[in-house]
Amino acid sequence: MSDRFGFRSKLPAPSGNLRSSSKANENKPAPADRKRPIEQAEKENVPSVAKKTVKTEPPSYMRPTQRSKTTSKMFAARKSIAKAKRRSVAPVKRTVGAAGARPGIKREASTLKTKTLTTRTAGTRTAAAKKPAKEPVVEEEEDAGPSSRVKLTSEGKIIVKGVKKFDLKERCNVLEIVLAEKITSAKQTEAHLKMLTDAVESIKGEKQQAQTQAKGLQEYKMMKEAEFDNLEERLQNSQRELRKLKNELESTCDSLDETQKRLKSVKLERDSLQEDFEGAGKKIDQLKRKIELQEDDLKKLENEKENLIENKTEMREKMDAMEDERRTLHETIQQLKGNIRVFVRVRPLLAKEVEEKHSSEHISFENAIDKGIEITREDKKDEKAEFQFDAVFKPDSTQIQIFGEVSQLVRSSLDGYNVTIFAYGQTGSGKTFSMEGPEDVYENDEMQGIIPRSFEFLIDAVEKSAEKGWIYKLEASYLEVYCEELNDLLQGGDKKLKIEGTGSKHINVANLSRHEITSKHQLANLVKRANKRRKTASTNCNERSSRSHSVFILFVSGENTRNGQKVESCLNLVDLAGSERVKESGATGQRFEEAKKINGSLSSLGDVIAALGSKSKHVPYRNSKLTHLLQNSLGGNSKTLMIMHLNPRKLYANESYNTLRFAQKVNTTNIGTAQKISK
Numbered sequence: 001m002s003d004r005f006g007f008r009s010k011l012p013a014p015s016g017n018l019r020s021s022s023k024a025n026e027n028k029p030a031p032a033d034r035k036r037p038i039e040q041a042e043k044e045n046v047p048s049v050a051k052k053t054v055k056t057e058p059p060s061y062m063r064p065t066q067r068s069k070t071t072s073k074m075f076a077a078r079k080s081i082a083k084a085k086r087r088s089v090a091p092v093k094r095t096v097g098a099a100g101a102r103p104g105i106k107r108e109a110s111t112l113k114t115k116t117l118t119t120r121t122a123g124t125r126t127a128a129a130k131k132p133a134k135e136p137v138v139e140e141e142e143d144a145g146p147s148s149r150v151k152l153t154s155e156g157k158i159i160v161k162g163v164k165k166f167d168l169k170e171r172c173n174v175l176e177i178v179l180a181e182k183i184t185s186a187k188q189t190e191a192h193l194k195m196l197t198d199a200v201e202s203i204k205g206e207k208q209q210a211q212t213q214a215k216g217l218q219e220y221k222m223m224k225e226a227e228f229d230n231l232e233e234r235l236q237n238s239q240r241e242l243r244k245l246k247n248e249l250e251s252t253c254d255s256l257d258e259t260q261k262r263l264k265s266v267k268l269e270r271d272s273l274q275e276d277f278e279g280a281g282k283k284i285d286q287l288k289r290k291i292e293l294q295e296d297d298l299k300k301l302e303n304e305k306e307n308l309i310e311n312k313t314e315m316r317e318k319m320d321a322m323e324d325e326r327r328t329l330h331e332t333i334q335q336l337k338g339n340i341r342v343f344v345r346v347r348p349l350l351a352k353e354v355e356e357k358h359s360s361e362h363i364s365f366e367n368a369i370d371k372g373i374e375i376t377r378e379d380k381k382d383e384k385a386e387f388q389f390d391a392v393f394k395p396d397s398t399q400i401q402i403f404g405e406v407s408q409l410v411r412s413s414l415d416g417y418n419v420t421i422f423a424y425g426q427t428g429s430g431k432t433f434s435m436e437g438p439e440d441v442y443e444n445d446e447m448q449g450i451i452p453r454s455f456e457f458l459i460d461a462v463e464k465s466a467e468k469g470w471i472y473k474l475e476a477s478y479l480e481v482y483c484e485e486l487n488d489l490l491q492g493g494d495k496k497l498k499i500e501g502t503g504s505k506h507i508n509v510a511n512l513s514r515h516e517i518t519s520k521h522q523l524a525n526l527v528k529r530a531n532k533r534r535k536t537a538s539t540n541c542n543e544r545s546s547r548s549h550s551v552f553i554l555f556v557s558g559e560n561t562r563n564g565q566k567v568e569s570c571l572n573l574v575d576l577a578g579s580e581r582v583k584e585s586g587a588t589g590q591r592f593e594e595a596k597k598i599n600g601s602l603s604s605l606g607d608v609i610a611a612l613g614s615k616s617k618h619v620p621y622r623n624s625k626l627t628h629l630l631q632n633s634l635g636g637n638s639k640t641l642m643i644m645h646l647n648p649r650k651l652y653a654n655e656s657y658n659t660l661r662f663a664q665k666v667n668t669t670n671i672g673t674a675q676k677i678s679k
C-alpha cells in the first residue's frame, strides 16, 4: 500500500508494523547457516547474547551422521581407556576400604573419572546400587578425563598418570585421546568463534538495517509532519472558504430575493413596454408611409437639384461674361476719368507745429465746388486760387479713405494694366506717410499706407480670382534714384543698377532683384530692409527727409486655368523725393547738391508729362534717371495717378500754390489710352 506521495512502498513499515515484522521474523525459522553457530554456542555455554537470539539444537559433531574420523578415533581411544580402567580399577576396588591402600592408586582411580567412564560405569553403579547397602561402597573417583592424566613437567617430559611406565602403547593411546580431545576442543572453539563472529556481523547488519529503518522512519515522520501541517493549513483554508461560501450564500439568497422582486417589477415594466412597442409599431407603419412620401419628394428634389446644377453652370458662364463686362466698364470709367489722375492731400498740422503756433488758414475747402481746394498766396493775400482735381483729401482724411479711391486703380494691375502711383510734394508734406505710413506702421494697421494696403488688397483679389480660374504670382523689387544713380534697396552692396534699353514692357533694369511675396509679414520685412538702406536726412522742413526717389515695384503675372488667358503687369508705387526751395530748406554742400538733383529730376518729370500732353514727337524720358526708369509706366501703356501733397504751414503757401499749379497741369494732360499687357 502506498500513500499519495508514493512514499510508503519505498520506506520501511511504521514502528508497529516493524515490530510485528520483527516478531514475524522471530517466529520464522532462521536460516541454517545463521542459526547453527548460535545453537552450538548455547549447547557449549556461549555468552547469553547469542543464547537469546539463537535456538538450541544439538551441535553438528554430536549428530551420529556427522561424526568425524577424529571423533571415531576418540571413541575408540576412550573405549581402550575404559578397558584399561576396568583392568586397573579392579585392584583398586579390591583395595578400597583396605588399610594401607596406596594413596597414589586412590588418586589414580579418582583421576580416571570421565563422562564416558561415568556413563559406562552407570550400569555398574546401578548394579552396585542394587547391591545391599551394607556392602562397602566402592568410591569411584570421578573420571577427570584423559587430559587430566597427562602432565607436562618443567623439564619437558610427558607424564601419563595411571599408565605403567613402560606401557607405551597405553601411553600412546592416552596421548592420542588427549590430542584428539584437544583438536576437537580447538575446532569447537574455532567454530564457536566463527559462530560468534557471524553473530556479531549479523547483529551489526541488523543494527545498520535498524539505523536505516530509523532514518527512513525519521524522514517518514518529517514528511508526515509536513503533510500534517499542509492538511492543517488546508483545513483552515477550507474552513475559511466554507465561512466565505456561507456568507456568499447568504448574500446570494438576499440578492435572489431582491432579483425576484426586481423580476416582478421588470415583468410589469415589460408589459407596459409591450404596450408601448405595439403603439410604436403602429407609429412605425405611419412613419414608413411618411418616408415613402418623402422619398417621392426627395426624387423630385434630386431632379430639381440636377436642374439647379445645370442652371449653376449657366450662371457661372453668365458670371464670367459679366466679369468681363465689369472689367470693360471699369476700364471705360478709368479712361473717361483720364489717364493721369490727380489727387490732392493736405496733411494736418503736426503737434509740434500746433505748439509753435503755425497756421494753415491759407488753405480752405468751404467755397470750393465739389473736389476743389482754395489757397491764398503770401504775396496775393486778397486772392484765393481755386483748383479742381479727381479727389481732394482734407487734413482729417484717413489712410483708409485715401486707399478707397486708389484701390480700383490697383485692381487694374490684376487685369494686365501697368499702374503707377506717384507721391509728389514738397519735403515734409506727407508723401512717405501716404505711401507707407508712419515709422511704426507695421505695428499700427490703421495707419498703413498705399504700399501695404495695395499688397493686402491684391492678395485678397488674387484669392477671389482663383474662383474664376485665375492663378497669380506677385514679386517685389524696391529701388531708389539717388543723385541720378539707381540702387537696389533689397540687395546689399553699393553696386549701381543700369537701365537696359527701353523695352516694351514695364521696367528694364539689369540685375534688379525680385522677391516673390505671399504674406504681409514678408512684405513688411522687405520694406523695413529697404528703408534701412534708403537715403534720408534731416532738413529744416522734415526731420527724416527722403533724399531719393523710391520706387516699389510689384510684378504681377497671372493665368486663367479655364480659358488659358495670361496677363502681366507691374504696379509702381513711387515716393518722390521732396521738392524744396533751397533757400528755405537751408540746404548747403551735399544737401544742396541733392536738392538740385531732386528738383532737376522733378522738373524732367514735368517736362515728360507736358510732352505727352502736347503729343510731342519727342518725349524727353532720358533727361533724368527717374523718367527713364518709368518710361513704360508713363504714357500710353500705363494708368497713372499723382497724389499731390501739401504742407499745411502758412509759411509754405507759395510752395503749395506751385504744387497745385503743377497738379493742375498734369490733371489736364491726356497721355493716351492705357493698353492691356497680355501674353
Ligand SMILES: Nc1ncnc2c1ncn2[C@@H]1O[C@H](COP(=O)(O)OP(=O)(O)OP(=O)(O)O)[C@@H](O)[C@H]1O
Residues within 6 Å of the ligand: 346, 347, 348, 350, 395, 425, 426, 427, 428, 429, 430, 431, 432, 433, 434, 438, 439, 542, 544, 545, 546, 547, 576, 577, 578, 579, 645
Ligand atoms: N496725414 C497725416 N497725418 C498725420 N501725420 C502726417 C500725415 N502726413 C504726414 N504726417 C507726418 O508729417 C511728417 C512728414 O511726413 P513725411 O515724412 O511723410 O513727408 P515727406 O513728404 O515724405 O517728406 P520728405 O520728402 O522730406 O521725405 C511725418 O512726421 C509724418 O508722420
